Amino acid sequence: MTRTLGLRWSVAATAVTLIYLIPVYWMLATSLKPLDQIFASPPRLVPIPATVASYTEVVFADPDVVRGLLNSAIIAVGTTVLTLLVAVPAAFALARLRIRFVAPVLMLFLVVQMIPSINLALPMFVIFNRAGLVDSFAGLIIANGALAVPLAVVILRPYFLTVPGEVLDAARVDGCTTFGAFLRIATPMSVPGLVTVAVITFLQAWGEFVFGLALATDEAMQPISVVLAGLNNAFGTRWNDVMAVSVVVALPVVLAFVFLQRFIVAGLTEGATKS
Amino acid sequence: MTTVTSARPARPVHRASSRPRGRRRGLHNYLFLAPAVVFVAGTVLYPLGFNLVQGFQSVGLAEIVNGGARFVGLDNYRDQFTRGEFWHSFGISLLYTAVAVALSVGGGLGLALLFNLPLRGRDQLRALMLLAWLLPTVVSANVWRWLLDGSHGLVNAALSAVGLIDGDVFWLARPDAALVAVTVATAWTLAPFAMILLLAGLQGIPGTLYEAARIDGARPVQQLRWITLPLLRPVTLATLLLCFIYTFKTFDTVFLMTGGGPGGATQTLPIYAYEQAFTFFDFDVAAVATTVLLAVPVMLSLAYFRSLRGEDRR
Numbered sequence: 338m339t340r341t342l343g344l345r346w347s348v349a350a351t352a353v354t355l356i357y358l359i360p361v362y363w364m365l366a367t368s369l370k371p372l373d374q375i376f377a378s379p380p381r382l383v384p385i386p387a388t389v390a391s392y393t394e395v396v397f398a399d400p401d402v403v404r405g406l407l408n409s410a411i412i413a414v415g416t417t418v419l420t421l422l423v424a425v426p427a428a429f430a431l432a433r434l435r436i437r438f439v440a441p442v443l444m445l446f447l448v449v450q451m452i453p454s455i456n457l458a459l460p461m462f463v464i465f466n467r468a469g470l471v472d473s474f475a476g477l478i479i480a481n482g483a484l485a486v487p488l489a490v491v492i493l494r495p496y497f498l499t500v501p502g503e504v505l506d507a508a509r510v511d512g513c514t515t516f517g518a519f520l521r522i523a524t525p526m527s528v529p530g531l532v533t534v535a536v537i538t539f540l541q542a543w544g545e546f547v548f549g550l551a552l553a554t555d556e557a558m559q560p561i562s563v564v565l566a567g568l569n570n571a572f573g574t575r576w577n578d579v580m581a582v583s584v585v586v587a588l589p590v591v592l593a594f595v596f597l598q599r600f601i602v603a604g605l606t607e608g609a610t611k612s
Numbered sequence: 613m614t615t616v617t618s619a620r621p622a623r624p625v626h627r628a629s630s631r632p633r634g635r636r637r638g639l640h641n642y643l644f645l646a647p648a649v650v651f652v653a654g655t656v657l658y659p660l661g662f663n664l665v666q667g668f669q670s671v672g673l674a675e676i677v678n679g680g681a682r683f684v685g686l687d688n689y690r691d692q693f694t695r696g697e698f699w700h701s702f703g704i705s706l707l708y709t710a711v712a713v714a715l716s717v718g719g720g721l722g723l724a725l726l727f728n729l730p731l732r733g734r735d736q737l738r739a740l741m742l743l744a745w746l747l748p749t750v751v752s753a754n755v756w757r758w759l760l761d762g763s764h765g766l767v768n769a770a771l772s773a774v775g776l777i778d779g780d781v782f783w784l785a786r787p788d789a790a791l792v793a794v795t796v797a798t799a800w801t802l803a804p805f806a807m808i809l810l811l812a813g814l815q816g817i818p819g820t821l822y823e824a825a826r827i828d829g830a831r832p833v834q835q836l837r838w839i840t841l842p843l844l845r846p847v848t849l850a851t852l853l854l855c856f857i858y859t860f861k862t863f864d865t866v867f868l869m870t871g872g873g874p875g876g877a878t879q880t881l882p883i884y885a886y887e888q889a890f891t892f893f894d895f896d897v898a899a900v901a902t903t904v905l906l907a908v909p910v911m912l913s914l915a916y917f918r919s920l921r922g923e924d925r926r
Contacts, residue, residue, distance in 0.1 A: 347732040353723070354737045360800070361743060364755045380769050427648030434641040442649065449656050453861030455882045456902045459889050460659040460666065463676050480617055483655035486648055515640065544748025546864040551890070562750040563829055566868050567756065576758050583751045590746050594739070 342533050368392070368581035375576050391581035402582055404557065405564030408474075409543055409586075412560055415478035416542035417535050420485045425531065427486075428493035443494070444488035457483055458551035466549060467553060472555040480548040486543060489534045496530025497523055536593050543589055562588055660906075667899035676895060684896075691858075692900045700876065702904070708795055708880055709859045715799035716855050717848065720806025725836075727807065728814045738811070745804040753868035755926035756797040760784055787877035790870050794878050798865050802858065806851050813847025814840070853916050857909045882907045 367375065368391050369384040396402055431439050461480055462471065470476030500523045508518040524531070549560040559567075565586060568579050616905065667688055669681035692698045727738050744752070759766050762782035771777045783793040817840065825835050863882040872879035872887065879887075881901055889898035 346729050350726050350729070350731045350737055351733070353726065354740050357741060357800075357804075359672075360752070360755045360759055361747070361764075363759060363814075364751070376764055378764070378769070379773065380764065380766055423647045423651050426644040430641060430644035434644060436641045436645060442645065446648075446652065448913075449652060451857045451861075451913070452656065452660065453882060453902070453905055454862070455861070455863050455885055456663060456906055457656065457901060459660050459885065459895065459898050460663040461655075462889070463666070463671075463895060464659060464662060466676060467679065479655055482651065483659075486651055487656070490648055492643075518646070527769060532672065540746070540748075546748075546750050546868075550867075551886075560746065565750050565754060569754070572765075576761070576764070579754060579900065580758065583754050587747050587751045590748065591743070594743065594746060608657075 364580050364583055364587070367577055368584045370577050372575060372577060375574070383611050391577045392585075395578040396585050401556070401564055402561070402568075405559055405561035406555075406585065408558060409560040409562065412477045412481060412545075412549075413539045413542040415474060415487055417539045418480040419478055419482045420458055420489050420538045421531065421535060424486050424489035424493060424534065425524065426519065428490045428530075429497050429523055431490065432494045432497035433500065433502065433523060434515070437552070443491070446490050449487045450491075452477055452484070454484065454545075454547035455551075458547050460552050463549070467523065472558045474558075476552050477548060477560070478542075480552055481542040483543055485538045489538060492534050493527070493530050496527040500526045504597070530595065536583070536597055540590055540593060544586065628859075629755045634793055663899050663902060666896055667903050669896055671895040671899070673893040676893065681896075688896045688900045692897060695907070697876070698884070698901065701879050701881045701901070704791070704876075704878065705860060705880040705882075708791060708798070708878070709856060712798040712802065712859045713852060713855045715795070716802035716806045716859075717810075717852055719799065719803040720810055721844075721848070723803060723807040724810035724814055725840075728811060738808075741804040742840060743804075745801055745808075747801070749801070749864040750868060752801050753797065753865045756793070756800070757784065757869055760793050784870050785874055786875050790877050794866050794869050797869060798859060798862060801865070802855055805858075809851045809854070810844065810847060813844050813851075816847070817843045847871055849916065849919075853913065856912060860909055861905060 366382070366384045369387040369389065370381070371386075371388050371390065374381055374384065396406075430436055431443060457480065461476075465471045465476045465480075473571070504522060504526075505518050508522050513521070543560055545560065546562040546566070549563040550566075553559045553563065561582070565579070565582050568582060572578050623901040666681070668683055668685060669675070670684045670687075671681045723741065727734060727741070731737065760768075760783040762768065762780045762785065765783075767783070768777065768781055771781075772779075781789065783789045821839050821843075822835055825839055830838070861882060862880070863886065866878055866880055866883055869885070870878040872883040882905060885898040885901035885905065888894045888901060
């Protein structure tokens with residue numbers, strides 16, 4: 338469609354987008370309100386006067402929230418490192434090495450993504466219970482990696498396919514080992530893919546809920562997603578505080594989105610699932 | 613899944629050198645692949661098999677702690693398949709999934725058609741829409757709880773301002789409204805995802821078809837009916853399947869908004885399984901429920917791929 342449309346459709350589309358994102362605005366606006374404004378009727382659409390009290394007094398002060406944020410950071414970083422270590426060589430092998438079973442392995446990694454987290458979380462609880470991995474970062478990182486690794490391989494493989502075989506051949510002629518070619522040539526050439534996978538994995542693990550709920554029975558180990566769920570009961574009607582925590586939980590997504598949007602959108606449509 | 617991927621404009625891939633190259637055919641090549649395969653086998657396939665076996669055992673708290681579960685054959689399945697609560701959850705799951713998928717794909721199609729127009733700032737608008745999908749589910753579920761709050765929620769304020777409701781409606785506490793609320797919240801996150809997949813499909817339709825149709829005097833509505841929708845059908849089917857798979861297994865949105873309540877009105881299959889496991893420690897019952905939870909999308913996917921093959925043959 339090359340015909341340029343009038344301004345009308347652009348305005349309509351902008352209006353649709355803004356209306357669609359009202360929940361996001363409301364989260365932000367609520368988080369900036371003092372408590373008495375929460376109960377105003379009709380609700381005040383703009384938080385004036387705005388206050389950051391919910392952030393300073395709850396998000397960065399409440400011990401449960403702070404610990405939850407810290408736990409989630411550890412789990413998300415751990416999951417990202419584990420996933421990259423395991424998935425990057427595999428994606429390289431599936432794209433550029435002479436091996437058999439490429440199609441079935443790829444199929445397996447693709448199919449595995451439709452498995453519900455709860456199907457893994459319940460048996461993992463029993464298995465981890467015996468292995469002493471319940472209430473441990475190791476357990477939570479492994480659980481998060483279970484669905485992250487196959488997704489990472491599926492997303493990364495096309496990036497390694499873009500590394501020309503001639504370049505790898507040249508490295509071989511120059512006496513490079515396969516591992517050397519992987520580490521010094523193929524991987525640096527696939528940095529956009531690595532960034533995409535790292536960000537997607539981090540965000541997924543950061544917001545993950547089911548494994549956190551099932552595998553962290555001790556409050557001290559709970560990720561922020563589980564802590565946030567509990568705040569509803571603990572804070573009662575202090576919605577400004579709950580929304581402030583929500584904003585902070587959403588923040589990495591928004592940041593990634595602003596700065597790395599191009600990578601993420603491509604990666605998302607490639608993998609086409611969210612756990 | 614493959615359909616969707618191939619429908620979007622392909623990333624530049626060096627087809628000329630697509631033949632895998634290794635130094636030589638050797639076992640050490642498999643060392644690159646081995647960690648991922650072993651990891652997935654250990655963290656996905658093993659728990660999955662473990663869960664399947666638990667469905668044929670009697671597993672309570674004692675067995676979880678000490679092991680040594682007894683095999684009971686098909687007893688668990690027989691119990692569940694004759695139990696009203698199981699079928700209730702199954703039915704709620706199907707209803708919730710069907711309506712959420714219909715809303716998401718229907719809404720996503722509308723959004724895709726809109727955002728496929730040559731708009732100003734189109735890329736930015738599309739990206740902003742995706743924010744709803746990318747937000748962690750805990751966040752969106754919590755925001756929807758607050759929006760739907762009976763006393764101070766924005767939804768009630770808006771609805772009473774235009775005179776649609778009178779007084780406070782406690783959406784999440786009413787059996788008839790809770791499922792609607794949870795479904796709408798789910799569709800809100802899912803529709804932008806459907807939009808992105810369908811947009812990829814729309815971009816795969818050759819522009820020359822529309823030109824030809826215009827020359828023949830086809831109006832926009834006719835172009836939509838006779839070109840866009842038929843040619844978008846494969847991508848639409850794939851989108852429906854992906855959205856079904858995603859929604860059918862959704863646990864967090866429902867759990868966070870209603871916890872399966874009130875009175876089981878939103879008790880989907882994943883919630884049922886979780887409760888059986890962590891409230892009653894009946895891991896065998898939970899294993900049956902989760903196995904059914906997995907079996908439904910698997911069967912649907914098989915049917916989908918069979919229908920694809922059928923279409924290819926024609």
